[in-house]
Amino acid sequence: MNKNRREFLKIGAAAGTASLVGFPHIWSKNSSLAFAQDGEIKVGVLFSLTGTTAIIEESLNKATLMAIEEINANGGINGLKITPVVEDPASDPATFAEKARKLVLSDRCVSVFGAYTSASRKAVLPVFEKQENLFWYPTLYEGRECSKNVIYTGAVPNQQQDDFIPWLVEKFGKRWYLIGSNYIYPKEENNYCKKLLEGLGVEVIAEEYVPLGHSEFSSVINKFRSEKPNVIFSTVVGDSVVALHRQYRAAGLDPATMPMASLTTSENEVAAMGGDAAAGHFTSAPYFMVFDSPENQRFVEAYRSRWGGDKVTHFVSEAAYFQVHLFKQAVAKLAAGDIGPLTIREAVKSEEYKAPQGLVKVEPENLHCWLRPKIGQCKADGQFEILTQSADWLEPNPYSAYPNQKCTAEGLKQV
Known part of the structure; x- marks a missing residue:
């Protein structure tokens, strides 16, 4: 029995019978096998393909699917293939919540990658917190959120x-x-x-x-x-x-x-x-398409090869892409019988990945990512010239506008 499994069972034992009723996904080993059956792991892909924000979200869908395809082409995760279940929430927060419930409860997805606007993230958040599932959110956002059921890979x-x-x-x-x-x-x-x-x-x-x-x-x-x-x-x-x-x-x-x-x-x-x-x-x-790195060159070339030579990558599609690889690295640390939303969450803490923008890391205290800020000026050819970039990655502070509050592993604290 590995360390993650031992710690996970401690949580269940401490919670007691009443808590097991209240939190249906504090599961036994046998029920957790449902997340890794028949050689596959199901994940939800929840980006708008229609509606006002489809202009941006369809590219997040593409970047997510491409990352899944790359991982599967390289043998999957410890021999398990990732199976994406794709839903179109149509740029509507209420539909986001409806589709999230389907992915978590009916499709039994172990994680869901999705959303662009904060309105849609707020709409699905109660689903993931109530069901103790895991949501991966790639968009820059306003902060002022401290959830144990979201991995935030966009900038704050x-x-x-x-x-x-x-x-x-x-x-x-x-x-x-x-x-x-x-x-x-x-x-x-x-x-x-x-x-x-x-x-x-x-x-x-x-x-x-x-x-x-x-x-x-x-x-x-x-x-x-x-x-x-x-x-x-x-x-x-x-x-x-x-x-x-x-x-x-x-x-x-x-x-x-x-x-x-x-x-x-x-x-x-x-x-x-x-x-x-x-x-x-x-x-x-944190990312522009012109950024000069071997990882970004591979990302851009692969994206255009998969989706068309006229397609562009950008700072949200890049995060949508690298968060799937963070998921892969976290799941790879777990035995098949230990795979579940909460064990993945613990495994991804402090995980690093050499993303197209540079090395990124999941901050274990608040589940946001250390990123690499840049300033770009747009040119007539549709690309940006990077004028400045930070010398090092920058720690995420989702409560930077509220210095008396801090998101920690134990939850939101007053400081």
Whole structure:
């Protein structure tokens, strides 16, 4: 009996009979074998293939499936093949929750990879926490979450903004306009941004939010023209990004004097809007397609070979890809009879992987990843020029905007 199994059985013994009723996935060894039967391990793939965020989520689906195919082509995990069960939640949070329940309860998936928006993550979170299953979330997000049932592989605010905001202030000035989509992620990112800006003596001249899927930005563009901010800080997502950039360019505004600086505009959105509409604007992210590393060269070549030579990789598809390899490494440490969501969670803590962006690591205290921040400026060819990058990986702090709170292995603590 290995160490993980012993520790796992300790948890079950300490919980007692009443807890076994309350937590149906504190299972016996025989029931855990259901997660590794007939030479396969089933996982859920839960990204929108239709709806407003399909513009980005279909690429996450592709990156996830490609990683699974790579692992299976190399013998699987200790001889077990990964079988993906793909569902389309159609960019709708309620449908995300419905499909998550199916994947966990009916399909008996040992983990689910999925979601882009925080609204969809929040919708599925109760499913994974109630059923003691494991959700892998690849998207940059606003932090302020501390769940033992989610592995977070995207950037949190401190990993995108701590270098980016001072750099923009120094380069362009101290009058800022904040524009975002109307849901939790942009509002929390802007909350942290404003804390940084206050310390730098920056004036926020406007803070505005538009509905998801919004496509008419004429009034917003008129405000840009009249207010003349030094920086437009954008947390607009999905196909709205395409509309915003195209209308900005059509209005004749100049990114040399009034750039849009984004945490969410990647090569994928740029491909949809056209390089001319994105040229001159900035993004902060741990990964850009042009990053020079052997791992990234293999990733880009494999992605284009599998999905088409015109396809692009980006900072969320990269995380969607490497999190499957982290899953593989964690499962490989377990005996077949020990494979379950909670043992995988324990096995992935402190796990490292040489990702396309560089070496990443799962922080055992909060289940977020150490990542490597970079700042890029978009070019007319649709790719980014990397202007700066951190000298080392950066620790994830999901409560960076709330210094009196800390996510730990025991849960959220007041400090």
